[in-house]
Amino acid sequence: MELTLTRSRLRPWRHGDEASLVRHADNRKIWKNVRDHFPHPYTMTDAERWIFHASTALSTTVFAIEVQGNAVGSIGLVPKEDVYRRSMEIGYWLGEQYWGRGIVTEAVGAMTAYGFDTFDIVRIFADIFVWNTASVRVLEKNGYEFEARLKKAIIKDGEVGDVLLYARTI
Numbered sequence: 001m002e003l004t005l006t007r008s009r010l011r012p013w014r015h016g017d018e019a020s021l022v023r024h025a026d027n028r029k030i031w032k033n034v035r036d037h038f039p040h041p042y043t044m045t046d047a048e049r050w051i052f053h054a055s056t057a058l059s060t061t062v063f064a065i066e067v068q069g070n071a072v073g074s075i076g077l078v079p080k081e082d083v084y085r086r087s088m089e090i091g092y093w094l095g096e097q098y099w100g101r102g103i104v105t106e107a108v109g110a111m112t113a114y115g116f117d118t119f120d121i122v123r124i125f126a127d128i129f130v131w132n133t134a135s136v137r138v139l140e141k142n143g144y145e146f147e148a149r150l151k152k153a154i155i156k157d158g159e160v161g162d163v164l165l166y167a168r169t170i
């Protein structure tokens with residue numbers, strides 16, 4: 001799968017992306033808004049592991065966000081299991097130097113359409129840490145609706161916080 005958008009290209013992660021991945025992912029401001037399995041600091045070994053995994057097992061669900069020929073972010077859909085099997089969770093991050101240009105808003109729109117067209121799902125959702133207003137905007141601009149505030153659902157960087165649940169259904 002490869003999607004050429006106006007602001008970026010979404011394509012599978014591949015060998016050769018490691019240095020760019022480290023350059024953009026090694027950022028506390030990104031880590032602060034994602035789960036703890038996202039490494040910080042983000043090393044070359046982390047990048048090699050991720051690219052091996054993403055370029056094989058995840059090659060139809062997780063894509064690099066490529067800008068000017070470099071992989072500068074990631075966007076993906078995580079399948080859910082059992083009674084949740086017709087749902088997927090969307091996740092994304094972008095290198096800080098590219099923030100505020102509408103890149104992820106456009107990428108989320110394209111991934112949402114791709115997800116509903118490609119997989120047998122009826123729901124795509126995201127859990128957003130309560131302080132992440134930029135991510136809320138990205139989802140709202142793509143027709144995701146606020147469903148719930150999960151009080152004290154997470155601990156991140158030593159701080160207990162609420163989670164905002166957003167979803168789009170068909």
Ligand SMILES: CC(C)(COP(=O)(O)OP(=O)(O)OC[C@H]1O[C@@H](n2cnc3c(N)ncnc32)[C@H](O)[C@@H]1OP(=O)(O)O)[C@@H](O)C(=O)NCCC(=O)NCCS
Nearest residue numbers: 030033092093094099100101102103104105133134135137
């Ligand atoms: C969230 C993130 C993916 C947004 O990517 P982006 O390409 O910069 O987003 P866009 O430019 O498409 O849109 C950002 C929107 O948020 C708004 N925004 C940005 N920073 C903001 C802030 N601090 N407060 C309020 N709104 C903010 C922008 O103004 C824009 O909305 P608008 O079009 O209504 O003006 C990016 O900031 C990021 O990678 N953050 C760290 C990781 C992360 O949060 N991942 C998501 C976890 S749920």
